Amino acid sequence: MIHHIEVNVSDLQQSIEFWDWLLIDLGYTRYQRWEQGISWIYGDTYLVFVQAEAQYQDVSYHRKRVGLNHLAFFAKSKEHVDELTKKLVEKGVQILYTDRHPFAGGKEHYAVFFEDPDRIKVEIVAPKK
Ligand SMILES: [Zn+2]
Incomplete structure (x- = not known):
């Protein structure tokens, strides 16, 4: 059982607009919200999105690279x-x-x-x- 997954994002507001309706539709509920992040929970597992700091935004995500x-x-x-x-x-x-x-x-x-x-x-x- 996964406890939580935390993902850094380039634009938190944009990610919230994308994920909120989708996760709610999938059965999640809004969980935590703070200036730099947000989470949704389903059962005991929650999913967190955090605004990536500007200094780490020079390399964007690519799923073919090592990592998720x-x-x-x-x-x-x-x-x-x-x-x-x-x-x-x-x-x-x-x-x-x-x-x-x-x-x-x-x-x-x-x-x-x-x-x-x-x-x-x-x-x-x-x-x-
Ligand atoms: Zn798959």
């Missing part, structure tokens, strides 16, 4: 994946692997993949049953 590649969340169902995909498209979010969507993760894996404002890959996957 993507964050994957459970949707409630395949229909939920579809609903979220529609909302993401409406919000202008770039969906990844559209040629293979919703099976880009494999035939048995019903999911949508996209990028957050810092291009961190996000996956939302339907439970197996």
Whole structure:
């Protein structure tokens, strides 16, 4: 069980706008908020986003580099994946692997993949049953 995950972001406000509705939709609730950060919690696991300090912003995130590649969340169902995909498209979010969507993760894996404002890959996957 993961306790929490903390991610540094280039523009906290932009990340809040991107993540808030999505995490709420996925069952998270708003948890902590302070000047340089925010978190949402689900059960005992929370997800934190913190404004990266200016001096560390010269190198941006890239998922092909060493480090985090993507964050994957459970949707409630395949229909939920579809609903979220529609909302993401409406919000202008770039969906990844559209040629293979919703099976880009494999035939048995019903999911949508996209990028957050810092291009961190996000996956939302339907439970197996
Ligand atoms: Zn994955």
